[in-house]
Amino acid sequence: MSAQWHHASEDFWDDHPEAPRRRSKKKPLGRRQLAHLTSTDDIDVQDDIIRRLQDLGHITEVVAELKSGKEATAYVARGPRGSVLLKLYRDLEARSFKDDSVYRAGQVILDVRAKRAMEGRTRKGLEMLQHDWVNAEYARLWQLWQAGLPVPEPLVGPHPYDYAQTVPAVLMRLVGTEDDVAPRLSDAPLTPEQAQSAWRQSVQGMADLLRLGYAHGDYSTYNLLWWEDTVTIIDFPQLTTRQNPHFRDLLARDAQSLVTSFRKHGIQADADATLREVQRRALGPAPTPRLLLP
CATH class of the missing domain: 1.10.510.10 (Transferase(Phosphotransferase) domain 1)
Incomplete structure (x- = not known):
């Protein structure tokens, strides 16, 4: 993961640790209501992330909620290439799992201001962490899938420009069927x-x-x-x-x-x-x- 994709104007950094903090009025976005993800009639009700994924041609509709975890909620959706597993990440502040420092140790971030914002967990720093977290899953999913490992097929990419447009969503091919989604091994009855x-x-x-x-x-x-x-x-x-x-x-x-x-x-x-x-x-x-x- 790296922050080298951040090339914004100077005001992007207006909340770095040495600058006066501005209180954001935006409430951290957590678990999305299924009704907002499946609505197609009311533009004020439909989730803007789903609308963007539809405009990009990645999905046509959300069918059901599958599982909610510490960082994201998984949904079953449909798209031009069939059944889709749609993973929607919560905003970093809304996750029950927030400290990823043990996993990020040793990571090289060339942009000093980006590094400072991330470590200070400023508003922009959290946004960058969110993008890095999601983009890292896409990048690694593509690497593992191309290497022949048994992982779900990623459905956006492989170019980072393409999957960066889907943040905070990760789309992959559904394992199983809409009526019979593959269970976790922890839940599967095995002989x-x-x-x-x-x-x-x-x-x-x-x-x-x-x-x-x-x-x-x-x-x-x-x-x-x-x-x-x-x-x-x-x-x-x-x-x-x-x-x-x-x-x-x-x-x-x-x-x-x-x-x-x-x-x-x-x-x-x-x-x-x-x-x-x-x-x-x-x-x-x-x-x-x-x-x-x-």
């Missing part, structure tokens, strides 16, 4: 054979991330989907690289989280042994890359 298969796939997925130099940061059955006996990895804005001084700790935490969350499915594994297996597999052959269609 013993399916549990063993899901475990092997999940360990391999963590190894494939490590091969690319990433620790997921929140790797457990809560961020893995199960559909047609296949594991799909989700939730990528907090991915960290080896430049992060906390990388080893986050990687070890991922292994522990995976082991702990799989106990529900009867898998008894050791976190240290799992981490060693992930590191061993990361030295093996990579998945077959996907080719972008022209």
Whole structure:
């Protein structure tokens, strides 16, 4: 993630830490009401983000709310390319999870004023953090999908200019169907054979991330989907690289989280042994890359 896309006029920085603070009257936007997302008749009621996504041709309508989490709410939508998973982030101030410093450690921000605004969490700094958080998920989703990892297909991009226009939304292909959306592994009823298969796939997925130099940061059955006996990895804005001084700790935490969350499915594994297996597999052959269609 970087802030190099910020090339605004000087007044953009009028609230940096050394300048007088202006109190914003805008209320932080949290969970959107489904009625506002699905309305098509009243322009004063329909959500402006949905209207923008429709104008850009990414979606035609929002069908239902799927799940609400700490940072965002997921919705099922429809678009020109079929069923869409629409992830709408809350404003940073409205999230229950706000401190992302452990994931951002080691990040290089070349623009000094941008760095100062982000660290000071000024109004503009929070806006930049919001854009970086969303754009990072798109960028990493594209990288992982093209590398052949089992992740949802991103539906906007791959050029950053395209997906920057959708902030605070991330659009990806829906895993499953509108009537039967893929459940999280934490919620999926598995036979013993399916549990063993899901475990092997999940360990391999963590190894494939490590091969690319990433620790997921929140790797457990809560961020893995199960559909047609296949594991799909989700939730990528907090991915960290080896430049992060906390990388080893986050990687070890991922292994522990995976082991702990799989106990529900009867898998008894050791976190240290799992981490060693992930590191061993990361030295093996990579998945077959996907080719972008022209």
